[in-house]
Amino acid sequence: MIDYAASDFSENWHYYIAALSILGILFSLWVLRSQTTAKLAQGEKAEVLHYAWDGDLQELNNPLPRWWMYLFYGLTFFGIVYLVLYPGLGKFAGVLNWSSAGEWQAEKNAVDAEFNKVFAPFKGKDLATLAADPTATGMGKNLYMTYCIQCHGSDATGAAGKFPNLTDAHWLFGGSADEIKASIADGRMGEMPGGLAGDEQGAKEVAHYVLSLGGKPHDAAMAAVGKDKYAACAGCHGDDGKGMPAASFPNIVDDAWLYGSSVAAITETIVKGRIGGMPAQMANLGEDKVTLLTAYIMSLSKK
Template identity: 40%
Template sequence: MSDFWSWYIIILVVINIVAIWGLLHFTRELDVTPEEDGTTGHAYDGIKEYNNPLPRWWLYMFYITIIYSVVYLIVYPGMGNYAGTFGWSSAGQHQEQVDDANAKFGPIFEKYAKIEVEELVKEKKAVVMGQRIFANTCFACHGSDARGAPGYPNLTDSGWLYGSTPDDIKMSITNGRTGVMPPMGAALGEDGLKDVVAYVLTLSGRESPTGDAEAGKAKFVICSACHGAEGKGNPLMGAPDLTDSVWLYGGSPMLIAKTVTEGRMGVMPAHRDILTAEQIHLVTAYIYSLTNQ
């Protein structure tokens, strides 16, 4: 924080404390001449007000809170850049908790890190730890049951964009993935689009009411560079298999047409700076366990 803002906060805090003390001091008793009946003369709805001070204990409680705030501001941070005599900081407290957790879980993580994922899935405790990491870090995108959502792959089925081996999965998590499906609407034109969609539908054993699948097959050459000549996909670039029943963005003719026209770009963020290598190993085991038990 710059010196200006530091002083700005210090001055505001001091003014506030002094003002509260002053308010308390000057309102202990009102400086009015009482009426004959001993009241201040203020009346509201027939209720009159005596000029009585606050009960002592009550007044002292207010003073105690002021003293408390001053002591607090001496020992804890609160006055701009001043760190407080205890040297406490939220970052420091967090680091302490992280160190504690590392001391506690470190040996367990280390033990599991040495076990291959294929073996680790048999250790129930390890899978549960991986599941917890998943629930903390991944559920917002992949869902709490890892079944995903449109655009976010289901991790419990047989369809994999980037491969299903432990190494593939670990790579996806560690370095992230970006799948780029280019927009093809302009290249295909309106009829071309209908034909290609019709052809894509036949790949998963369906028929299209519109479009000419045969003509679409001929146009599919511009797709095959990524999806493969038979439409079976390519894990190197995350191009999905179009012949199965697993759809990332939806397999209806309308959604396929939308994907092909506008393109798609799914981003799996890299987690190498968010999780440790040991945590990634455990969450990989959890993901692997979903399809390999």
């Protein structure tokens, strides 16, 4: 949030701005007053002013209608009261000390207090217990419907190549309670750089080597060539390809694939690189909501 009160500009200028506002109000009062007193004397006729527009459009110097004057006085009075009560005069906060940020904070505090009441019975329980408790997973589901469906879908099955399926038995970053919670709390924004294995052919060879590491069908001759180039990958995915889920480097020798496990898909991953897109939730939602979401995801997944 920008602290306007602390910025140089407001520090030096808010007196001028406040003075201008006050002078503006005094000026309109003065103008109003000059018009109030300019009444026609008894029997006096309004003069026709000596200029005319559009050939024959004339103006008389009649005083302003009273109702209009009083309306204006009323509005000016309203403005003054408003500036006393609410912020508006330079950086004077107003005697009510109201601010939109304060109003938002008060509403948020009320909602948080309400949530804390509902969450109280679950406090301190471990994730496995919560995952088996339909009330907790029901609350987790509501949170999921608000914060997660736009990517993982309402049934949490995701979209191949984009958003992982959260209901199957395969996990990119580990399926233990703590690992799932870490995925949600801290996000998974890991970046896999492209082009590390040279051209398309080089990438294809490494792809076969990756498949060989996972004990999957592969071309042994290609894999043998790809082995050396895999050195560029081992720093993140490990010599054995098991990765480091805690550091968001996925296991590439299991059955959990986001971008696909065909030679073509792995080659594409290696050539182009990939960037994870799971945003961290902790700062926004807080510990309790992340806990409920984890419990819900655990309850969905097929062990």
